[in-house]
Each structure stands twice: as structure tokens, then as C-alpha cells.
Amino acid sequence: MSEMVIRVSHGTTEKMEEKTYKVPVGPGMVVLDAIHYIQSHFAPDLAVRWNCKAAKCGSCSAEVNGKPKLMCKSRMDAYDQNEELVVHPIKTFPRIKDLVTDVSWNYRVNKTITPFTPPKGNFGKMYQADMDRVQEFRKCIECFLCQSVCHVLRNHEKHEEFAGPRFFVRIASLEMHPLDEASRIKFLKEEGGLGYCNITKCCSEVCPEDIHITDNAIIPLKERVVDEYYDPVQKIFRIFSGK
Amino acid sequence: MESYETHEHDVLVIGAGGAGLRAAIEAASQGVSVGVVCKSLLGKAHTVMAEGGVAAAMANVDKSDNWQTHFKDTMAGGKMLNNWRMAQIHAQQAPDRIHELEQWGALFDRTPTGDILQRAFGGHTCKRLCHVGDRTGLELIRTLQDRVVQIGMPVYMECTATHLFKDGGRIAGVLAYWRETGKFVLYKAKAIILATGGTGKAFVITSNSWEYTGDGFGMAYQAGAQLMDMEFVQFHPTGMVWPPGVRGILVTEAVRGEGGQLKNSKGERFMERYDPKRMELSTRDQVARAIYTEVKEGRGSPHGGVFLSVTHLNAEAVKKKLPSMYHQLKDFADVDITKEPMEVGPTTHYIMGGIRVEAETTASTVPGLYAAGETAAGMHGANRLGGNSLSDLLVFGRLSGHHAAQFAKQNSGAVKINEDEVRRAAQEVLAPFDRTSGPTPYELHEKLQEFMQAKVGIMRIESDIKEALVEIQDLKKKLTTVRVSGSRMFNPGWHLAYDLKNLLTSAEAIARAALMRQESRGAHTRLDHPKTDPEWGKVNHVISKDGDAMKVAQSPLPQMPDELKKLFEETK
Numbered sequence: 001m002s003e004m005v006i007r008v009s010h011g012t013t014e015k016m017e018e019k020t021y022k023v024p025v026g027p028g029m030v031v032l033d034a035i036h037y038i039q040s041h042f043a044p045d046l047a048v049r050w051n052c053k054a055a056k057c058g059s060c061s062a063e064v065n066g067k068p069k070l071m072c073k074s075r076m077d078a079y080d081q082n083e084e085l086v087v088h089p090i091k092t093f094p095r096i097k098d099l100v101t102d103v104s105w106n107y108r109v110n111k112t113i114t115p116f117t118p119p120k121g122n123f124g125k126m127y128q129a130d131m132d133r134v135q136e137f138r139k140c141i142e143c144f145l146c147q148s149v150c151h152v153l154r155n156h157e158k159h160e161e162f163a164g165p166r167f168f169v170r171i172a173s174l175e176m177h178p179l180d181e182a183s184r185i186k187f188l189k190e191e192g193g194l195g196y197c198n199i200t201k202c203c204s205e206v207c208p209e210d211i212h213i214t215d216n217a218i219i220p221l222k223e224r225v226v227d228e229y230y231d232p233v234q235k236i237f238r239i240f241s242g243k
Numbered sequence: 244m245e246s247y248e249t250h251e252h253d254v255l256v257i258g259a260g261g262a263g264l265r266a267a268i269e270a271a272s273q274g275v276s277v278g279v280v281c282k283s284l285l286g287k288a289h290t291v292m293a294e295g296g297v298a299a300a301m302a303n304v305d306k307s308d309n310w311q312t313h314f315k316d317t318m319a320g321g322k323m324l325n326n327w328r329m330a331q332i333h334a335q336q337a338p339d340r341i342h343e344l345e346q347w348g349a350l351f352d353r354t355p356t357g358d359i360l361q362r363a364f365g366g367h368t369c370k371r372l373c374h375v376g377d378r379t380g381l382e383l384i385r386t387l388q389d390r391v392v393q394i395g396m397p398v399y400m401e402c403t404a405t406h407l408f409k410d411g412g413r414i415a416g417v418l419a420y421w422r423e424t425g426k427f428v429l430y431k432a433k434a435i436i437l438a439t440g441g442t443g444k445a446f447v448i449t450s451n452s453w454e455y456t457g458d459g460f461g462m463a464y465q466a467g468a469q470l471m472d473m474e475f476v477q478f479h480p481t482g483m484v485w486p487p488g489v490r491g492i493l494v495t496e497a498v499r500g501e502g503g504q505l506k507n508s509k510g511e512r513f514m515e516r517y518d519p520k521r522m523e524l525s526t527r528d529q530v531a532r533a534i535y536t537e538v539k540e541g542r543g544s545p546h547g548g549v550f551l552s553v554t555h556l557n558a559e560a561v562k563k564k565l566p567s568m569y570h571q572l573k574d575f576a577d578v579d580i581t582k583e584p585m586e587v588g589p590t591t592h593y594i595m596g597g598i599r600v601e602a603e604t605t606a607s608t609v610p611g612l613y614a615a616g617e618t619a620a621g622m623h624g625a626n627r628l629g630g631n632s633l634s635d636l637l638v639f640g641r642l643s644g645h646h647a648a649q650f651a652k653q654n655s656g657a658v659k660i661n662e663d664e665v666r667r668a669a670q671e672v673l674a675p676f677d678r679t680s681g682p683t684p685y686e687l688h689e690k691l692q693e694f695m696q697a698k699v700g701i702m703r704i705e706s707d708i709k710e711a712l713v714e715i716q717d718l719k720k721k722l723t724t725v726r727v728s729g730s731r732m733f734n735p736g737w738h739l740a741y742d743l744k745n746l747l748t749s750a751e752a753i754a755r756a757a758l759m760r761q762e763s764r765g766a767h768t769r770l771d772h773p774k775t776d777p778e779w780g781k782v783n784h785v786i787s788k789d790g791d792a793m794k795v796a797q798s799p800l801p802q803m804p805d806e807l808k809k810l811f812e813e814t815k
Contacts, residue, residue: 012732028486028575040685044736045729049284051452054492054571056381057287073574096423097733107285107400115393116348123345125357131350135375138350138382142286177348 001026004081006034008046009088013095019043020084025076031087032060032071035099047098055208058143062099063088068145068206090148103144109163112191116174117182130178137173137217139209142166146203146213152196162193165203165213172217175224185228188221197222244666247427250397252278253651254644255417255432257404257459260288261380261636262616262643263438264387265340269644270436271394275651278430279391279398280419282454286388289440289452290636293380294495294567296362296372297637298630299337303358305369310334311810312369317631318811320366320526321595321624322765323780324472327803328602329622333631333638340637341373349386351375363500366526366628377495377567383633402428404458405741406668407435407466407612408660414466414611415658418668422738425731427669431658433651434611436643437463437598441617442749444742446591446700447692450482450493453739459618460752461745463598468607470786471620471798472596473749474756474767477627478701480530482590484548489575491590494568496629498551498585499523501564505534506550506584507542513549528626528766531589535701538588548588553580589701593632594749595623595766596756599785602801605643611650615643620783625765675740676731681724684740691718691743691750699754704770708758715751722747748793755795756784 001024010019021042023034032050039046050060053072060071065079065086079085093101146165152158163171171184171192188194201214211217227234254270256263259281270277281288300313313334318325341359345351351373352360361370375382391398401422408415416431439459443451460470481494499505505523507513517533518525525533534549544550553561558581562569565580572578572585598607598614600621605613616636623631675684694714698707722744727737762776763769782797 026487029488030575033488039735040683040689044683044685044727045734047733047735051283051287051289051454052292053452054292054489055574056378056567057291057452059283059287075574100423100733103284111392111395115389118346118348126350126353127357128353128355131353135350138375138385139378141291141381174348177350180348 002081004034004076004085006038006085006087008035008038008099010043010046010098012097016095025081029076030072031064031069031074031076031085034076035071035087047096047100049100056141058141058208061090061143061145061148063090068148070143070145070208073208090144092148092154105159106142106144106147106166109167110170112187113167113171113174114182114184114187116177116180118179119181123179126178133216134173134176134178136211137169139211140166140169141209143208145206145208149202149206151200151202158193158196162196163191165218167192168194168197168221169211169213169217172221175221185224189225189229194218194221194225244669245427247429249429249431250278251431252276253432254434254436254647255280255430256436256438257417258288258438258440258618259285259398260438260440260616261290261383261387261633262618262640263288263436264384264391265637265640266436266438266615266644266647267396268387268390268394269641270648271396273645273648273652275648277396279396280402280404280430281398281400282403282422284400285398286384288384289455290380290384290633292450292493293383293633294377294493295364295497295500296374296379296630297341297383297633298364298367298371298628299341299373299634300334300369300371301338301341301359301361301373303354304361305371308369308371313337313371314807315810316367317628318624320626320628322626322775323624324764324783324800325624326602326621326801327807328801329639331807332602333622333635336638337634340634340641344383344386344637347386347390349382351382362497363524364496364629365499365521365524365530367630372500372630374497376563377497377565379633399428403738403741404462405672407462408664409466409609410658410660412610413654413658414609416660417462418665420672423733425734425737429660429665431660433654433658434613434647436647437612437614437618438616438640439618441594441597442746443591443593445691445695445746445750445753447696448482448491449591450479450491451591456742457745457749458742459598459614461748463607463609463612463614464748464752464786464788466609466612467788468609468612469599470596470752471599471783472756473594473752473786474760474784475595475625475765476591476753477527477593477595477766478531478589479592480527480534480589481551481587483576484544484586484588485546485576492571492575493590493592494551494585494587495565496527498553498565498568501553502556503551503553504555505530506552507537508544509542513537513542526626527629531701532768534588544586546586548586550584551587552584554582554584593617593627595625595627596620603642604646605639606646611654613643613647615639625767672741675725675727675737678724678726681726682721684725684727684736684743687718687721687725687743688739688746690714691746695750699750699757702768702770703757705758708754711754712751712758715747715754719747751793752786755793756786759784759795
């Protein structure tokens with residue numbers, strides 16, 4: 001069995017340090033396995049979030065060699081065995097301890113979104129063709145890697161004015177839901193800060209569920225905002241109708 | 244002791260998987276104050292990993308389906324050891340629970356005529372599983388989570404419950420600690436619902452996450468509630484076996500539901516020898532035993548499993564119907580399932596046993612304490628059918644929420660918790676920090692998982708189980724000397740040190756019940772008692788705390804009324 005050197009960021013925001021460990025690497029091993037090995041052999045208090053270990057829950061997000069990844073999905077053999085592997089917590093959110101960050105901001109943003117609003121009474125039928133695009137958005141496992149990589153949050157820290165790709169996906173899943181009757185367009189333009197996104201597609205690249213966040217969620221939502229607020233015909237109509 | 248925060252609710256739900264969230268929604272609808280405590284972040288509970296579907300006799304695909312057929316399939320799958328009333332309530336109410344999810348925004352796959360599509364699954368005689376590709380659990384938990392957020396109730400995330408407290412005979416509250424800070428928090432509640440899942444982490448090969456440490460079983464047992472049917476641990480037949488890092492991760496039964504075939508190293512579809520009628524869609528206990536036998540007799544795959552293949556199916560259809568499986572095998576095992584077979588073998592998946600509850604109300608034997616989902620016993624008997632867990636969560640989650648809220652309303656007086664008990668409980672949780680020598684929690688956990696797998700696993704024999712019980716006693720002693728290092732801030736070693744207490748209670752209950760049941764039935768296979776014995780089919784094993792010892796007693800099975808018995812005669 002070969003060995004690999006892995007450097008893990010420890011500590012809190014106030015006091016952090018990197019520690020280096022040698023970890024045996026077996027076939028098919030993933031970075032999360034290495035972290036567990038370090039926990040059980042060297043650093044029993046090393047803090048890390050994980051649950052399913054099968055890329056279904058989105059808990060074990062971290063930055064592996066600077067890239068936002070799910071650790072359970074990052075195979076050790078994808079990295080150069082002779083180079084050090086560096087594991088840090090995701091950058092966009094404040095660190096609690098070691099690899100665990102405070103992602104509560106996401107849960108707060110989520111609460112501000114108008115919930116699913118169906119018509120009253122029984123529904124009729126629903127057809128697969130009307131659901132396909134929404135089902136893509138509903139694949140999201142809330143790993144928040146898209147939030148972590150988005151430069152509006154990562155570099156410009158616009159947390160107070162920008163909901164981030166995860167919540168544009170959530171809003172798209174509601175806006176395009178065959179049964180939903182609410183509108184979240186005003187929210188997108190104002191509190192959600194959709195205009196800040198300049199479609200660099202970083203979010204789509206890191207999505208472990210391969211959701212086409214930019215193409216299928218963000219751009220159609222931007223079009224809806226434009227239709228609502230900047231369509232000249234609509235504007236004239238609004239002037240005359242007083243709406 | 245140090246100061247701690249206190250919260251008070253009419254109903255407190257512990258666990259935020261499908262059962263816990265459904266319970267919370269229902270309790271809140273009764274107008275009582277509800278709080279949810281969960282070990283992980285909201286939306287990460289085990290329900291998220293459920294893949295294949297949720298069983299409900301909606302008759303969208305097989306028009307002949309009805310609750311009676313679902314009920315019969317469930318009882319037959321459970322080898323008639325199920326609580327008949329739970330199985331009946333479940334079969335009758337599951338379709339309404341699915342429709343309700345749609346009203347809350349869930350989007351299930353559709354038939355060409357616009358109804359919810361249903362797929363075949365092991366032991367279900369009709370196509371009955373409503374699904375969303377192979378990520379049904381995610382759809383379920385997200386829908387329930389959105390609903391909880393919409394209603395608006397406190398969700399205390401990353402908070403681990405440790406001790407239940409009583410006021411006189413009735414439930415009064417629970418002590419917990421914040422994983423982030425390690426500080427204590429006391430919840431006072433008039434009713435508590437345990438929806439803490441199972442105890443898969445007692446075994447080494449498991450599809451379960453770190454959270455599955457039998458917390459509900461341990462806490463309820465200590466509080467005087469009874470456990471039941473703990474010998475019945477489900478080993479799902481198809482877990483990944485290679486590479487080692489992913490050993491035990493689930494390959495959904497939907498693979499077989501969509502037409503996947505099991506083959507041994509000789510290329511034989513070996514299920515012909517074990518269950519020629521149902522083949523791959525036999526029940527989980529039978530398929531798991533068949534795979535075990537094939538491997539043991541030298542017809543296994545290179546890494547000690549068997550082959551599961553969908554290569555004869557249309558590649559695009561496979562990617563559409565089983566997208567997560569396609570990616571899981573490709574990313575983790577370098578296997579393209581549209582071109583090559585997967586290697587699979589049994590993995591610890593679920594426990595049919597749990598807290599003994601009343602069928603109609605989910606009430607445990609402690610007044611004010613309720614249990615739902617995997618934490619409760621009775622619904623699934625000796626073996627659970629695939630898809631019956633997600634429906635169980637919805638049906639009994641709702642009932643527990645309803646009845647816990649009713650209990651809280653009827654017993655509205657303030658509850659009192661003894662300060663001394665709280666102090667002693669907190670001391671117990673903190674004790675490992677005081678020790679400078681002794682084993683680490685990781686060492687003890689590894690030991691437990693190894694011997695439970697080897698000695699109380701898929702094939703059991705008296706001498707092995709007795710050895711396991713000796714080892715459990717030994718580990719219980721060692722647990723009083725376990726040491727942890729570091730601070731109380733987000734310290735997984737410390738968390739595991741306390742989780743081990745519940746794991747050991749669960750493991751002991753499993754072993755004791757397994758030792759007593761001298762027959763093979765459903766998921767419980769005794770090599771020294773290979774036959775199913777009708778006499779043993781008349782009793783459940785009830786486990787309770789008797790001083791410091793664990794007591795196992797036999798309790799006669801509730802008798803099914805004649806009109807339901809007739810259903811079984813008609814098919815004979």
C-alpha cells in the first residue's frame with residue numbers, strides 16, 4: 001500500500017494551523033477516508049461534517065487543493081501521489097472548527113423565499129414533460145459548493161444582498177413548478193440580487209449533481225426579471241394601467 | 244454544574260428524517276408548540292439516502308392493487324410477525340400521504356397519462372413504488388423540510404440528545420449538547436417523539452451514516468420504555484463490495500426493480516435455485532442469504548460478492564431510471580453499469596426492531612414518549628419490504644405527531660425536571676475528558692463493529708452470539724475508562740464516546756434477542772436452528788431494563804381479526 005502526505009487545516013478562525021499526516025492509500029480511497037483515518041489514528045478531535053459517504057447528502061464539502069469538492073467523491077488516485085494533498089474548509093463561510101464551517105446563513109436565506117403556493121383544491125394530472133426541468137433543480141443536495149465558489153459571495157462577500165446559486169436553483173424549481181402560482185421575480189431583482197451574477201458558470205462547474213445552474217436556472221430567471229421590469233411594451237402598459 | 248440554556252415545547256421531536264419532520268408538521272397543525280432537535284444539519288438525515296421509492300397501493304400502474312394486497316405482501320414479507328394493525332394502518336393510509344406530499348410540492352415521476360409512476364420491488368406483488376428516479380428519499384426530505392420551514396418552528400440543528408427525564412411516571416424533557424460548542428441545553432416537553440433511526444453503526448459493513456448509533460433505543464431503554472424484535476436486523480442484499488472505501492454503500496433495489504439480474508461467477512442466475520418464482524424480486528432476507536451462500540460455496544465475484552447486471556437493458560433508459568447508481572458506480576468503482584456488471588454483497592441496512600409502540604398512537608410504554616419510523620418496532624415484523632420504510636415514515640410520523648400533540652394538550656400542566664438528574668447526566672457525558680489514560684472511542688467502536696458483524700451478522704449460531712455477549716460486557720466496562728482529547732468544541736471523538744453507550748445497548752438487545760429466538764425467520768437466520776418454527780411465530784421478544792441487567796421476555800403476538808385472516812385464506 002502506498003502512502004500519501006496530506007495537509008489538513010486545523011483550528012478556528014482566530015487560531016488556525018496546518019498539520020501534516022502520512023496516510024496509507026488503498027484502492028478506490030477517497031479524501032474523506034483519509035480524514036477518517038487521521039481522526040482514528042492521530043487527531044481524534046478533528047472536526048468534519050459527513051453523513052452518507054455516497055455523494056447524496058452534501059455534508060462533506062471542503063476545498064481540496066484549493067477546489068471546492070465533496071470529500072466523499074474525491075478519489076485519492078486522482079491526485080499526484082508524490083505531491084502533498086491540502087484540505088481546507090470551504091472558504092465562503094466562517095469557520096467553526098477545522099473543516100466545519102458555519103453555513104447557517106444559507107438556512108436564513110432559504111426562509112425568505114416565498115414557499116410553494118399551489119392552487120386550492122385537488123390537482124388534476126401532471127405530465128412528465130412539464131416536470132423534467134424542475135426535477136433537475138430538485139436534485140440539489142445542498143452541499144453549498146456553488147455558494148462557496150461564487151465570486152459574488154467568495155470575493156465580494158455580498159451575503160446581505162445576494163441569495164447565491166443554490167437559492168436561484170431553488171427559486172427556479174418553484175417558479176417552473178407546474179402547480180406553483182406565486183411570483184418571486186421581485187425578490188430575485190431586489191433582495192435576491194440576481195443582477196450581481198455575471199454568468200461565469202463557476203457554480204455549474206463545481207455542482208456534484210451536474211445541475212446546469214447557470215444555463216437552466218439563472219439565465220431563464222434573469223429573462224423573467226427582464227420581462228417583468230424592463231420590457232418597453234409592458235412599461236407603457238403599466239403607465240396607462242397604473243399598475 | 245455550569246449554566247445551560249433551557250427551551251420549552253409542548254411537543255419535542257428528536258430526529259429530522261422523514262418520520263421526525265412528518266411528525267413535527269402534524270403536531271404543529273394541532274396548534275401546539277413544536278421543536279425539532281437533530282444531530283446533523285436539516286436535510287441531511289438518513290432519509291436523504293433512500294433511493295428506490297415509497298410503497299403505496301395507488302393502483303396507477305397495476306390496476307388490481309389495493310390496500311388489502313399491500314397489507315398481505317407486508318405481512319408475508321415480515322413472516323407474519325408484524326403487528327397486524329400497524330401493517331393495516333400503513334397500507335390503508337400510505338396513498339393519502341403521497342398525495343399530501345404532492346400538495347406540498349413533491350414531483351414524482353409520471354405515467355404517460357399523468358399519474359404517479361410506480362415500479363416493481365422485491366416482495367410487492369404489484370408495481371407499487373412511487374419514485375423519483377433513484378433519489379426518492381431526497382425528494383421526500385426536501386419536501387418535508389420546505390414544509391417545516393414554511394410552517395416556521397425552531398429546528399435545533401447539530402444538537403445531540405443524551406438523556407430523557409421523567410416527572411413522576413411521565414416524560415418531562417431531554418438533555419442535549421450542541422455539537423458546535425459542546426455546551427448543554429435542556430429541553431422541557433410535555434411529549435417527546437423519538438425519530439432517531441436505527442443502529443447500523445454497530446456493524447462494520449453498513450449503508451448507514453455516523454448518526455446511526457441507536458440513540459433512541461438507548462435513551463428510551465434507560466427511561467424505562469420497552470424494545471421489541473431487536474433480533475431482526477436487515478442486511479440489504481446489494482451493497483457495494485469494491486473498492487474497500489465504499490464497501491457497504493447501497494446499490495438500490497430499484498436496479499432489480501428495473502430488471503437487473505443477479506449472477507454468480509459461473510454466469511448462472513442463481514436466484515433460480517432459491518426463489519424461482521420471484522427470482523431477483525424475492526424479499527431482501529432471501530436474496531441476502533442467497534448471495535451469502537453463493538459466495539460461501541465458492542461461486543462469488545473476485546471481491547467476495549456476486550454480479551448484478553443491467554447491461555441487457557437499454558443504456559439510455561438505465562441512465563434515466565438509475566442516474567445516481569450510474570454515477571456512483573462510475574465515480575467510486577470505475578464501473579460503467581451500462582456496459583459491465585456491478586459487484587454486490589449484503590450490507591447492514593435497517594432494523595425491524597425498535598421501541599415497542601401502540602399501533603394506533605405510536606405511544607411507547609412511558610407516558611408522553613412516542614416513537615416513529617425505524618425507531619419504532621412492529622410494522623415490519625421479521626423482514627421489511629423495500630419501499631415500506633418511506634411510507635412507514637409518513638404514515639406513523641403523522642400519527643405520532645397527532646397523538647403526541649393530543650397528549651400534550653390533555654396533560655397541559657408544567658413538567659418538572661430534577662436538577663440532580665440533569666447534573667448527573669451532564670457529568671456522565673463529560674467524564675471521558677477527565678481521563679488521561681484508557682482506550683480511545685475509535686478503538687472500542689472498531690472492535691464492536693467487527694464482532695457484531697462476525698458473530699451476530701447475517702448467519703448466526705449460539706456459540707458465536709454468546710461470545711459476542713461476553714465481548715459486549717467487556718466493552719461496557721472499557722467504556723467507563725474511555726478517554727477523549729481536545730476541547731468540547733465540535734469534537735467527533737467525544738461525540739462517539741457517548742454514542743457508544745447507545746450502540747452497546749442496541750448491540751446487546753440484538754444479541755440477547757437473537758440468542759433467545761431458536762429458529763430462522765425473515766432476517767434472523769440461525770445455523771443451529773435453520774427451520775421456521777410456527778411456535779416461535781406466536782411471540783415477540785420484549786426487552787426492558789431490570790436494575791442494571793437487560794431482561795428479554797416473550798410476549799404473545801396480537802391476534803389478527805378474522806376478516807383479515809380471511810385475506811390470507813383466499814390466496815391459498
